[in-house]
Amino acid sequence: MILFTGSLCNNIYTESILNSPLQPVSREQIQKLEATFQASIIVLAGRHYNECIYAVITPNSSDVDLDGIAKNIYSLHNNNEEPLNMVISNxxxxxxxxxxxxxxxxxxxxxxxxxxxxxxxxxxxxxxxxIAPSPEIKQICSNLGEYIKRQKISDCLRSMTGFWNKNEVTQFQLITDLHYFFNTLEQLPIQSHGQLISNIDEIIGSCQTYSDLEKTILDEVNQYLGYADDFARRNQQTLAKQVKEWLDENFTTQITYKIFQNLFNLNEKYISTLFKAEYNITPSRYVGELRLNMAKNLMQNNPEIRVKDVAELVGFTDYFYFSRVFKSHEGVTPSQYIKSISTTDSAPKTK
Structure with a gap:
């Protein structure tokens, strides 16, 4: 059984490596469940930062109450703050x-x-x-017309999010519809002022509600169309610079998006949108690059260093999570990376 909090995004290790919001239940809680349901429960490593995987093991001849185990694990994780989904596999x-x-x-x-x-x-x-774009979304997008006004974009997004919310569309349908919307926007004869969203998964992954999603996309589109006035744009650039400077000094500390709200008194998704507009990278990915670059420098200069120590020094509290993130970016595990450095250093020098 796989538990997800928030949205499920492809390759989320390469998109966002801020602290995981979902931690496995404690060993003591698992032991209580094992005693209650007479089954072994093992926590497995997953692919996404916002997931937990539980494997339930029983003898072939025994019947186990999988639904009961699932409901108990689900309730231990559920804090009613973010969407929580559990898939019970075959x-x-x-x-x-x-x-x-x-x-x-x-x-x-x-x-x-x-x-x-x-x-x-x-x-x-x-x-x-x-899965194809929803006919309703295609109809809404057809009303954008050749001359885009700010209010027209806002009305279009409100209509789309209203349709998605009413019909409780799947995440993949949402991704498909958003691709259609952005493709339609890019094909209109208008002057753009930057790039549209390059990774829709990333945007969806940063939003928990349709209200969040509507505002995030509207901010992105307004930046693309150049609707922000010069004064507002200068303020946005100043804020993005302040965020970058703070990240440069604190990237090895424990960071969550909520920190941005506390530091700058602004919605973290709004800050993330401004940061990406200015530097063409999200704050989470920027932190990831800083951490991984520091990790590589530490291993290059200290081939005897333990991988666990590298993880802690660059800001990861979970050694296994750090290893998965590193391999996702570099194609090899940290241990393999250190070994390749050691092999290169010990090779005989040619004259």
Missing amino acids: TCTDGRELYSIRQEAYLYALFHIRFGCSRIFHIQSETDTN
């Missing part, structure tokens, strides 16, 4: 099937998790991956 009798079972669960989650909603569900059938 069972297997061979550990070698775990990888394919997990991939099937990821795919099912992507095509069945509804944005902003919370629930527990079983994998029931094969997933239909043939």
Whole structure:
């Protein structure tokens, strides 16, 4: 069973490596569940920073109350602050099937998790991956016209989010519809003032509600169309610079998006949008680059250093999470990276 908080995003290790909002339940809690349900429960490493994976192991001949275990684990995680979804995968009798079972669960989650909603569900059938833009969204986008006004964009986004919210669309349908909206916008004969969103997954992953999503996209589009006046733009550039300077000095500390709200008294998503508009990178990805660059420098200059120490020095509290992030970016684990440095240094020099 895989538990997700917030939105499920592809390759989220490469998009956002701020502190994980979802931590496994404690060993003591797992032991209580094991005693209650007479089953072994193991926590497995996942692919996303906002997920936890639990494997339930029982003898072939025993029946286990999977729904009961799932509901208990779900309730231990549920704080009612963010959407929480749990996918209960198919069972297997061979550990070698775990990888394919997990991939099937990821795919099912992507095509069945509804944005902003919370629930527990079983994998029931094969997933239909043939998803097209919603006819309603295509109709709304057709009203953008050749001459875009700020209010027209706002009305368009409000109509789209209203449709998505009413119909509780899946996250993948939301991604598909947003791609259609941005493609329509880019094809209009207008003068742009920058780039549109390059990664829709990233935007969806930073939003928990349709209200958040509407405001975030509107800010991005206004930047693209150059609707911010010169005074406002200078203020935005100053704020983005302040955020960057703070991150440069504090990237090894424990950072969450809520820190931005506390420091600058502004919505963290608004700050993230301004930062990306100014530097073409989100704050989370920028922190990630700073941390990984520092990690590589530490390993290059100290080949005997322990990977666990590197993780702590650059700002990661979880060694395994750091290793997965590093491999996602560099293609090798930190241990392999250190070994390659040591091998290079010990190679005989040619004259």
